[in-house]
Amino acid sequence: MSLFATTTADYYHLSFLKYYYCSLSGLKSVGEPVLMGEAPAFFADDLQARFSNGFHLKLKDFETATVVGNKTYVIGGIDEPTSTGVRIFDESTGEWVIPTVLGTKPKAFKSHSTVLLNKDRILIIKSNSKSNDSAWFLEVDTQFVRDQKKKFGSEVVAWSKGVIGDSERPIVISGPSGVGKGTLINMLMKEFPSMFGFSVSHTTRAPREKEENGVHYHFTNRSVMEEEIKAGKFLEFAAVHGNLYGTSIEAVEIVADAGKRCILDIDVQGARSVRASSLEAIFIFICPPSFEELEKRLRARGTETEEQIQKRLRNAKSELEQGNSPGLFDHVLVNNDLEACYERLKKILGLNGSMDATPKTPTGVFALPMDLSLSKIDEKILINSGNADQKIVLDLSSIKGGAPGRTRGLYMYTADLHTDDVTNGNF
Numbered sequence: 001m002s003l004f005a006t007t008t009a010d011y012y013h014l015s016f017l018k019y020y021y022c023s024l025s026g027l028k029s030v031g032e033p034v035l036m037g038e039a040p041a042f043f044a045d046d047l048q049a050r051f052s053n054g055f056h057l058k059l060k061d062f063e064t065a066t067v068v069g070n071k072t073y074v075i076g077g078i079d080e081p082t083s084t085g086v087r088i089f090d091e092s093t094g095e096w097v098i099p100t101v102l103g104t105k106p107k108a109f110k111s112h113s114t115v116l117l118n119k120d121r122i123l124i125i126k127s128n129s130k131s132n133d134s135a136w137f138l139e140v141d142t143q144f145v146r147d148q149k150k151k152f153g154s155e156v157v158a159w160s161k162g163v164i165g166d167s168e169r170p171i172v173i174s175g176p177s178g179v180g181k182g183t184l185i186n187m188l189m190k191e192f193p194s195m196f197g198f199s200v201s202h203t204t205r206a207p208r209e210k211e212e213n214g215v216h217y218h219f220t221n222r223s224v225m226e227e228e229i230k231a232g233k234f235l236e237f238a239a240v241h242g243n244l245y246g247t248s249i250e251a252v253e254i255v256a257d258a259g260k261r262c263i264l265d266i267d268v269q270g271a272r273s274v275r276a277s278s279l280e281a282i283f284i285f286i287c288p289p290s291f292e293e294l295e296k297r298l299r300a301r302g303t304e305t306e307e308q309i310q311k312r313l314r315n316a317k318s319e320l321e322q323g324n325s326p327g328l329f330d331h332v333l334v335n336n337d338l339e340a341c342y343e344r345l346k347k348i349l350g351l352n353g354s355m356d357a358t359p360k361t362p363t364g365v366f367a368l369p370m371d372l373s374l375s376k377i378d379e380k381i382l383i384n385s386g387n388a389d390q391k392i393v394l395d396l397s398s399i400k401g402g403a404p405g406r407t408r409g410l411y412m413y414t415a416d417l418h419t420d421d422v423t424n425g426n427f
């Protein structure tokens, strides 16, 4: 368990920060001695120990410094669009490093506090913010960041927005062209408009007559899409029927942010990639009753040229084989009679006509104070303000996800706590 919090400062040296903020919180951590720094001489000694070259860290307004091993992460400047907002002092080399910054960066914020979690991510709580937009994570050594460091061959950090509450598992629907995926998805969205949201993919294929950009697909060109893939914006992508298709991280997050359950219509390769990702989805494969019927539907749809139909039918053979490969799909549905297939789909998703179709949205949004400090006690963060007894508790015990997407499963509530409650962990 660590108890280490920093907040916005003008000028501090690192060791000072380390001890000062623990004393700011005025709280005792449970089961561990409290780090309280009172004597200035102590800070000077500690500074010598940490920086034999006498290095002093000068922070600008609204910057914080958080020490992770040999590195000190200075966070600030988030209001400047050109700034990365993050710089790192590497004590082992005595040099500053400007890292590659991935993930979705927070919009302008100034005053904030930070606390290090599990030595792999820094929690940032924005002052004077709404509880549903107050928590952000800067990942510094998570699996995702370690992978990206290898890829870029340089220092990498990644932002991830903290989301209060959880959303239901996304649904991946795959199957050969013409099997009826789009038809079934449209039926679900029509019957439960507030419950489901469609992940709008990117594609390099040309739009069909009735397709709208941004609604059915984000129509793009190959070079732009390839650049965006390189920049890490996609959860998955694949070449299908000679075009590039992909699900951007943003496409899935937009749906979840709206409190809706996300539906992805992607091919088998994409399903495989999502299986390997951190997105815990339900995987459903739709089969035709026969190959002849598939061909009939594809032709009857009248959206493809003969050449494209032939290509889609050739690909359907291997897709059908892969769809039945063990461990990939949780459910296989044969779309023979449309209504019957739709009923079975609803059953898999736990829907029966009488259920409450209201979306899951976080409740109880409240304001966080201007002046705050943080203390970490096990899996909970106490957000302390001027009011000694009234605390805000951020429970991180069931967080999931993270960069390059959102970090979900945060719970935040206010509590009237006395020092004894905190000492005994009663909150």
Ligand SMILES: Nc1nc2c(ncn2[C@@H]2O[C@H](COP(=O)(O)OP(=O)(O)O)[C@@H](O)[C@H]2O)c(=O)[nH]1
Binding pocket: 173, 174, 175, 176, 177, 178, 182, 201, 202, 205, 236, 237, 238, 240, 241, 245, 246, 247, 265, 266, 267, 268, 269, 270, 271
């Ligand atoms: N991997 C992946 N496949 C996608 C994505 N979007 C669509 N697809 C798949 O690409 C294939 C072709 O889609 P489309 O051109 O709309 O034709 P349709 O399947 O005949 O309606 C289908 O198998 C889709 O499921 C995506 O974002 N990623």
Ligand SMILES: Nc1ncnc2c1ncn2[C@@H]1O[C@H](COP(=O)(O)OP(=O)(O)O)[C@@H](O)[C@H]1O
Binding pocket: 175, 176, 177, 178, 179, 180, 181, 182, 183, 184, 297, 298, 300, 301, 335, 336, 337, 338, 339, 341
């Ligand atoms: N069970 C079904 N029986 C007959 N026709 C169907 C059935 N399901 C879908 N269709 C039709 O088949 C065509 C292809 O369906 P579509 O939803 O576009 O497939 P996909 O999205 O899998 O490519 C459409 O014209 C649709 O109306």
